[in-house]
Amino acid sequence: MPRPKGAKNAKPSRREVASYYAMLRSAADAGDVKAAAELIRLSCSEQPENKRHGV
Known part of the structure; x- marks a missing residue:
């Protein structure tokens, strides 16, 4: 079932992030x-796990 007309996406846009x-x-x-x-x-x-320098 599609989202209702005018509803926002659940995933934020790159600009929002x-x-x-x-x-x-x-x-x-x-x-x-x-x-x-x-x-x-x-x-x-x-x-990556090996690039965290102890953090």
């Missing part, structure tokens, strides 16, 4: 420890 990442970066720069931790987690998840 970039916007969310920028908001996360801004919050981390302002001292939000949870945002900084999430940026670290995202950074580690993007790297």
Whole structure:
């Protein structure tokens, strides 16, 4: 069954993801420890297991 007319996609667009990442970066720069931790987690998840340098 198709989604209802006018409904948004469940998956965010690349532009939306970039916007969310920028908001996360801004919050981390302002001292939000949870945002900084999430940026670290995202950074580690993007790297292959052998390239994490102990993290």
